Amino acid sequence: xxxxxxxxxxxxxxxxxxxxxxxxxxxxGIIFGPTExxxxxxxxxxxxxxxxxxxxxxxxxxxxxxxxxxxxxxxVLLMIIASYVAGGIVEVAFALIRKREIExxxxxxxxxFPLILPPTAPxxxxxxxxxxxxxxxxxVFGGTGRxxxxxxxxxxxxxxxxxxxxxxxxxxxxxxxxxTTATPLASYKSAGELTGLMDLLMGSVAGSIGEVFRIGIIxxxxxxxxxxxxxxxxxxxxxxxxxxxxxxxxxxxxxxxxPPLFQLLAGGLLFGAMFMATDPVTSPFxxxxxxxxxxxxxxxxxxxxxxxxxxxxxxxSIIFMNALTPLIDHFVLKVKYRxxx
Amino acid sequence: xxxxxxxxxxSFNAFMNGLWRDHPIFSLILGICSAxxxxxxxxxxxxxxxxxTFVLLATALIISSLRNLVPMRVRIITYMITIASFVIIVDxxxxxxxxxxxxxxxxxxxxxxxxxxxxxxxEAFYIQNKLGKSVMDALGNGLGYTFTLTVIAVVRELLGFGxxxxxxxxxxxxxxxxxxxxxxxAFFVLALFIWISRTITGMESK
Numbered sequence: 001x002x003x004x005x006x007x008x009x010x011x012x013x014x015x016x017x018x019x020x021x022x023x024x025x026x027x028x029g030i031i032f033g034p035t036e037x038x039x040x041x042x043x044x045x046x047x048x049x050x051x052x053x054x055x056x057x058x059x060x061x062x063x064x065x066x067x068x069x070x071x072x073x074x075x076v077l078l079m080i081i082a083s084y085v086a087g088g089i090v091e092v093a094f095a096l097i098r099k100r101e102i103e104x105x106x107x108x109x110x111x112x113f114p115l116i117l118p119p120t121a122p123x124x125x126x127x128x129x130x131x132x133x134x135x136x137x138x139x140v141f142g143g144t145g146r147x148x149x150x151x152x153x154x155x156x157x158x159x160x161x162x163x164x165x166x167x168x169x170x171x172x173x174x175x176x177x178x179x180t181t182a183t184p185l186a187s188y189k190s191a192g193e194l195t196g197l198m199d200l201l202m203g204s205v206a207g208s209i210g211e212v213f214r215i216g217i218i219x220x221x222x223x224x225x226x227x228x229x230x231x232x233x234x235x236x237x238x239x240x241x242x243x244x245x246x247x248x249x250x251x252x253x254x255x256x257x258x259p260p261l262f263q264l265l266a267g268g269l270l271f272g273a274m275f276m277a278t279d280p281v282t283s284p285f286x287x288x289x290x291x292x293x294x295x296x297x298x299x300x301x302x303x304x305x306x307x308x309x310x311x312x313x314x315x316x317s318i319i320f321m322n323a324l325t326p327l328i329d330h331f332v333l334k335v336k337y338r339x340x341x
Numbered sequence: 342x343x344x345x346x347x348x349x350x351x352s353f354n355a356f357m358n359g360l361w362r363d364h365p366i367f368s369l370i371l372g373i374c375s376a377x378x379x380x381x382x383x384x385x386x387x388x389x390x391x392x393x394t395f396v397l398l399a400t401a402l403i404i405s406s407l408r409n410l411v412p413m414r415v416r417i418i419t420y421m422i423t424i425a426s427f428v429i430i431v432d433x434x435x436x437x438x439x440x441x442x443x444x445x446x447x448x449x450x451x452x453x454x455x456x457x458x459x460x461x462x463x464e465a466f467y468i469q470n471k472l473g474k475s476v477m478d479a480l481g482n483g484l485g486y487t488f489t490l491t492v493i494a495v496v497r498e499l500l501g502f503g504x505x506x507x508x509x510x511x512x513x514x515x516x517x518x519x520x521x522x523x524x525x526x527a528f529f530v531l532a533l534f535i536w537i538s539r540t541i542t543g544m545e546s547k
Contacts, residue, residue: 136529162520 003282007132053229053280058110059287060224061275063216064115067292068209071174072119076209079114087113087130094139105281106134112152112275115210116268116315117159118170125163129155149322150279153315160315171206183207185311188258200265211271221274230278233290233295239264241298249306251305270299272314282322289325289332297321355466355474356481364485364538365458372456372458376490377527379446383506386494388442390487392431392450394480397459399427401479404467411468420463421454428453458482497521 069076087110095102113130133155138147144296160167171183183206184195199205203212211217224230242263249257263269277283277297284293302311361533365371372393379389402412403423411419432450435443443450462482467475498504501521503511520526 140532158520161525162518163516164519166516293464 054107056227056229060220063220067213067216080125083114083130084110084124086127087134090131090134109151113155116208119172119209120170128160132158146152150282153319173206189311197250211268217270234278234294235273237291237294238297241295245302256290267312268314277318284325286332289328292328352477353476355478360481360485378449380490380493382498383494385446386490390490396427396485397479397483401475404463404473405472408468425454458505496530
């Protein structure tokens with residue numbers, strides 16, 4: 001990380017880039033936060049702010065977004081716009097009524113929401129989901145920073161329950177128009193068929209818009225963790241726990257539980273673990289609780305994937321653990337700062 | 342008697358309290374469980390509302406007339422017996438004349454016995470007040486409950502089935518919102534209803 005910053009400094013100092021010094025400064029500010037030390041009060045100890053958080057998150061989401069547009073066509077862009085407009089209206093309406101600033105948090109929610117939808121989902125579903133997600137997921141709790149559940153996931157959960165037919169039969173293979181119901185996880189569940197790992201990595205399988213190009217997700221996730229916008233503890237413990245439990249499960253009941261490598265790559269696990277479980281608002285703030293949070297997310301995911309009627313459990317597991325977040329923090333603090341009696 | 346005079350009478354006040362000011366659902370948050378369960382279709386909501394109103398009226402009638410005869414120690418059991426008898430009448434009536442509705446809200450009719458609104462009103466009002474006032478209170482509460490249930494049911498049936506009272510309203514190609522037909526949908530709509538009503542009555546700001 002330090003080296004990267006030095007590299008950026010060195011490049012900025014080159015004569016060739018002198019005219020662009022301001023650009024580099026902004027870039028550095030966005031990625032690493034301001035480095036200047038304030039001369040007088042007020043001193044800000046933390047050099048991060050919401051705007052920078054959100055900008056970094058959006059940069060990390062770019063590979064998934066672009067690959068989504070490339071794979072599934074320009075319709076995806078339309079869905080993203082629809083999501084921004086619908087959620088934005090709710091956000092602005094609340095900001096006006098409450099006489100507050102419009103909060104930047106929505107920039108990420110509005111982008112993540114279409115990325116976790118099936119590629120052929122109708123535009124009005126995007127509108128309903130985005131509005132419901134922002135409204136019931138965030139604004140009724142008081143806006144950014146006060147929500148219990150991840151707003152994008154609330155929207156996704158709502159449309160999943162409200163329109164089951166649309167949501168389960170809107171999948172599409174990249175670069176083709178054929179609508180299919182068979183995502184890798186679904187075909188494993190119905191026919192015990194394992195999709196090749198390379199296909200999963202490169203994204204040539206059916207799935208939600210943002211989840212198929214997995215190399216891009218991994219790159220974006222690593223970027224998020226390096227810039228410390230996402231804490232590495234949650235994705236690592238989440239993925240490790242999925243690997244562990246699916247390995248154990250696969251040894252005991254190979255018909256029900258898919259093998260670990262397949263589970264790690266299939267479905268929305270990578271996307272969820274990198275971009276949604278790490279949501280700083282709805283995940284625990286203690287280091288120890290982050291491990292517990294990720295670990296339990298993994299367990300719930302494997303259980304839902306293997307033993308329930310749903311093929312994918314990432315969404316449910318994160319929403320479920322969101323609800324337990326305050327509880328985990330509470331008990332970890334109690335154990336950590338136990339006073340001797 | 343002019344309207345102005347009417348507004349001053351105790352019975353009218355009792356009626357209006359039940360209907361709006363101390364509305365059981367959005368003001369006191371009572372009787373929520375049945376409101377969630379039977380508000381998926383308008384006909385169910387109307388039947389349930391009528392049932393509850395009838396039981397409330399009958400309870401008010403009986404408890405209020407017996408209020409000086411019932412010893413305080415056994416008053417709760419008196420409410421229970423009274424309410425239970427009338428609930429059974431409602432149940433049998435629905436079974437005989439509206440078998441389809443009875444089938445879809447069956448268990449919840451029996452649960453009117455435990456509906457907090459009726460027990461609450463009996464304990465808070467009918468045991469202490471005169472017959473006329475009690476009956477007006479029962480009418481107000483019953484209509485208030487029915488009104489709420491119907492509003493919620495209109496939204497839920499419209500979105501969940503695309504119909505109102507069984508008639509198709511939504512255009513062809515409308516996709517039903519399955520969530521609205523299930524209990525979670527009721528939570529969303531009820532919460533919105535409580536929020537909006539409280540904003541209108543200015544209760545939130547207090």
